Amino acid sequence: MISESPELGLRHAEAVLGRVLLSPEWLPPGTRVDRWEVVARLGAGGYGTTYSVRRAGRPQGRLYALKLSRRPGERWFAREAELLTRVRHRSVVRLSTYGVWRLGPVEHPYLVMEYVEGESLYEWALARNPTARQVTGLLVQVLEALAAAHREGALHRDFKGDNVLVAPDGKVKVLDWGAGWYAGAPVLTATARLPPGSPRYYSPQLFMWRVLSERRPGASSPYAYSVADELYAVGVTFYRLLTDQYPAAQWGMPREASEPHGLRSVRNLNPYVPEELSEALMRLLAFEPERRPESTALLADELRQRLVDVGPAWNAPLFDWRERTASGSRTTLEAEEVRGPVMPGQEVALRDARVRHLEAVRRLREARELRRRDPAKVAAAEARSLRAIQARVCGGRSHPLFWGAFAVLLVGPLVAGFTVWGLRRAVVHEEPPQAVSGARNVQQMAPRPGPEEARRPSTGTSPPVPFPQEKEAMTPPSPQQAAVIPTPARSGTLKRCSAAVGAAVLTACTGAQVRPDASRCPTGSLEAMRKLGLNKGGGASVYTDVTQPGLGSEKLIVHDGPIVSLVIQQYGNLPEGTRLYGRLWTGEGRVTGRYTKAELPDGSIYPVCFVYGNHDGGEWVEGSKPGAVRMPRTFAYTVVHEFP
Structure with missing residues (x-):
């Protein structure tokens, strides 16, 4: 494979590394950005690249998130810093400091914010089978965060699930306020006419304004983005979370006042969603701005009050459980070669068409699987969340043996308990108690799956349209990442951790993972x-x-x-x-x-x-x-x- 000597190959590799990594978009670990030292690259957005960092000279110090401008002198950073100094809320990412880093002859602005480990809202939902109570709890936190911004005269203007982070304890952080606006904010380039953001989250008014402005450039006045547009983006986000597809675009006035034109309700696509939650989201997606909720704060209060007294349906999983197919199953669509007579010279074209057909079939199957949750993956995601919580409770200094054993202790009972839990749910119809993890007053993010849910029939709805990823995944994750969770009381902690460690040592041991099974290539x-x-x-x-x-x-x-x-x-x-x-x-x-x-x-x-x-x-x-x-x-x- 490697055509050059190891010494020459190593020198060439170092040259490529130096050329690629010495840029704001890819800083190697250990790089100094003023008084901050890079730990790992977390991801990239439209204007900057984010790194986990520590104060230089403090190898065991607290982690922060540093957002570094890709282009020199980027003015968005100053506006985002000003907005975050105005908006202070437990669900809004907190700004620590900001500055300018000189890289050669140019200057790159940067922001240093609190570090939050977690998953984006969509990743969180796909890795679990959440309940309506859990989803509504996240929606309330999001609305309260935006309400805090609106009280200060600020707007996010790029709200979507990729900009919402869910920590292992279920707390929400709204990120990426770079496209935000506040009263008196300086005008930046074309944003005086069209605010930045993702078109799938545009309200009908903003979408139609954009179409008209493109047809008649310069004829339309600047668009006044409002709270009503932000509410619509929240509706799109949670509509997609609950149905695994975006809402249909609304054109023209609705034919009936009761339902937006061309838009199927959340409950119509997912009958497991309670009527009250479906109605709340459809109000957010109303065609006319005046029919949407009056404010984010009022809707948050309404939903929080509703959670006080809800029925058992709010504690049931919202998605079907996936049933595994037989390992030896194979369909005729998966044949590798074209059968039958082939015209001379057409072999390559037919083979390429066959590959494209198989890829299309695979994408369709994946789209149909979106509304189903794999019990094993749900259990694994829940185990990761509980391990992160336990790490904070025990001070994060336990021996690695503890974590391997803790995962076995957690996932083992989850798998073995499917039958018992499922039978209990089948016989007892009362509201189940909330499961509590090892950390005090921390609710688990997903119920333990059972066989009754796994055999639940499909909803019979049409398959959702596959959607693209809107943002680069936060890869690779850093092994030093630690959840930003309020430190619980220490009383009783040592006793609980010691008991868990003792049980773990007796029942499990760590070791390298074995080679994975053969599998298909990624779609496309x-x-x-x-x-x-x-x-x-x-x-x-x-x-x-x-x-x-x-x-x-x-x-x-x-x-x-x-x-x-x-x-x-x-x-x-x-x-x-x-x-x-x-x-x-x-x-x-x-x-x-x-x-x-x-x-x-x-x-x-x-x-x-x-x-x-x-x-x-x-x-x-x-x-x-x-x-x-x-x-x-x-x-x-x-x-x-x-x-x-």
Whole structure:
């Protein structure tokens, strides 16, 4: 795979790393931004890149989130800083400080904010099977955060699920106020006419204004974004959360006052949603602004009062449970070759058409699966949340053995308890008690799934339209991340933690994960690799882990989990400097890796299907141990059409 000597390859890798990483968009760990030291890259948005940082010289200090401008002298940052100093609320991300970092001859503004570990609102919902009570609780927190901004004369103007973070304890933080506005805010470029944001979240009035302004440039006056537009964006967000699809665009006046034109109600698409919650969201999505709630604060109070006295339906899962198909099942649509007579010269065209057809069928199946939740994935997500909470309760200094055993203790009873819990729910129809985790007064974010829910029939509604990701995922996650959760009382904590550790040590042990089973490539990857000129079996050199830049020929240590590698040798149309996102497994004496996403230097992203090294991965280097394997800094990837 690697065509040059190890020494030359390493020097070339270091040159590529220096060229790519020495920029605001990709700072390696340890980089100093004034008095802040970079820990890890968290993600990127429209105007800046976000890093987890600590104060320089404090390796065990508190984590913060630093948002660094991509372009020099970006004026959005000063306006966002001013807005966050005005808006103070427990559900609004808190600004710590801001400044300007000089990188060579140019200056890049930056903001330092509180660090919050969690999942975006959509990721949180897809990883769990939430109840109406839980979703309404998140909606109330969001409305209260926006109400605090509205009282200060400020608007978010880019509200969507990707800008809402749900912490492991269920607390919400509204992020990314860069597109926000406040009374007296300076005018920035074209935003005097059209506010920034995502078109899927535009109100009908804003959407029609945009269409008309594009047809007659300069003829229309600037659009006055209002609270009513923000309320509509909140409605779109929670409509998608509960139905796994966006609401249909509303054109013209509604034919009936009772239902918006062309818009199906939430309850019509998901009958498990209580009528009161469905009606509240449909009010947010009303065509006329005057028919939407008067304010975010009033709607938040109304929903909070409603949660005081609700029936059992508000505590039931909102989605069907997925039933696993037989491992040996196969349909005729999955045949690899074209059968029957083929005209001469048409073999390649038919084969390409076959691949596109299979990809379309796969996307349709995935769309139909959106409203179903996998019990195993739900249990795993809940376990991660409870481990994060327990880490704060116990001070975050427990031995790693504790966490491996704690996961076994938690997930094991969840899986084994499906039958008992399901039978209890089938016989007893009273409202179940709220499950409480090891942390005092912290409610679990999802009920424990049972077989009765797993066998619940489908709703019979039409499949939702697949939707694109609107924002780059926050990858790779940093192992040092810690949840921002109010520290609970210490009384009784040591006793609870000691008992848990003792039970964990007796029942479980840690170890490297084994090689995963064979699986299909990501949706669209075969077509993407064909466009990039990447053939099966081909490959090129990569720098194994961009988060561990180093000089010399020493090996680096890799672990089970996410990995970001850097392409240092062009192959096809995949250039040097491309970042490959994937995952590594270090079990069975070999390192197995799979890459599923490629981010080119120009920012374009493609789904891919690569393996780390050759098909069988790479062998451990001397001095390795389970879970911490020594590997060369430069290795290779191989293009495959399915993961072995």
